[in-house]
Amino acid sequence: MIAWSLPAFGINSLEQMQQDTPELRPGQVLIQVEAVSLNYRDLLVVLGRYNPKMHLPRIPASDGAGVVKAIGDGVTRVRPGDRVCGIFMQNWIDGRATPEKVRGALGGDIDGMLAEEVILSEHGVIRIPDYLTMEEAATLPCAALTAWNALVHAGHLTAGETVLIQGTGGVSIFALQFAKAMGARVLGTSSSDAKLDRARALGLDAGLNYRTQPEWAKWVLDQTRGQGADVIVEVGGAGTFAQSLSAVKMGGSVAQIGVLSQSSEPLQIPLILHKQVRVQGIYVGSRTQFEEMNRALEQNRIQPVIDEIYAFKDLPAALLRMQSGGHFGKIVVRVGAA
């Protein structure tokens, strides 16, 4: 079978390799992978900026969907023919995260999904909603679950509240779709007016171009009668955090997810306490939360937004597309020689 391997950091170092399928052991599942979606984290992994000490070679990518081809002795959770995704952290099944549970991240701690055949523990896979294509299902394990947790578990979002999304990448567009399905008002920023128009078509209530109008926190306050947003889906990191604290409502939540930007400005700690902000770090989520999200996806028939689907051989071009920031929603790679 063919797999993409990273023997050294850098997009140009990626190699397509012919590999033997590992032996299927008791409790394991062999998946014929059909599609993989890319996350910003996969780009950081390939560039060596996620974990410069990562053991190489490594098969990248956390998010893949496919069909169960065979099961090992004792497997009861899935059967051959089932359509499944791997879960991001193979050991985080339920409950709160622990250091043990967050070990075993696909495409990081262990080999990922950019291979025609992948073997995972039966506990590390989840059935995917019937109404989704393989390409759509491949977008769920990281970006969708992170957005779900930001709104539901960190933000405790309820209908009528206001959410701010930053940019129009994978996490943010899922957050937009979930927040609209939950009856929230959604404000959003983007580098591009054209992307804001596309987001409006998905339900965005108001948008601002942060390139032409960098003081977006003031705009959020204007949009909310000076109150601020109830939940901020914080993907910008250091370069946006200070404005997020200004833009969040008193007693509101900042779901801290991303690391897209830098800043040399000091942290505004007093704002956190004066406004009694809940700053909650998010690290994807558990399998149980994934199952919960899948029920919400099915109920609302939410269609993941795919920017572009690349052929397997074009993985480097797909990563360059992500690096350019030109995409809207998710970038997908179809797996297989064709």
Ligand SMILES: NC(=O)c1ccc[n+]([C@@H]2O[C@H](COP(=O)([O-])OP(=O)(O)OC[C@H]3O[C@@H](n4cnc5c(N)ncnc54)[C@H](OP(=O)(O)O)[C@@H]3O)[C@@H](O)[C@H]2O)c1
């Ligand atoms: N903690 C977790 O569990 C977790 C899970 C998933 C992702 N993440 C992190 O969350 C971030 C987003 O991930 P992703 O996969 O959704 O990325 P992505 O699809 O590559 O989205 C990136 C988009 O963010 C926007 N952006 C870039 N810089 C920005 C800034 N300074 N302010 C506002 N928007 C900005 C841009 O959209 P526009 O062109 O529209 O501005 C860009 O296209 C990354 O840092 C990633 O590592 C963390």
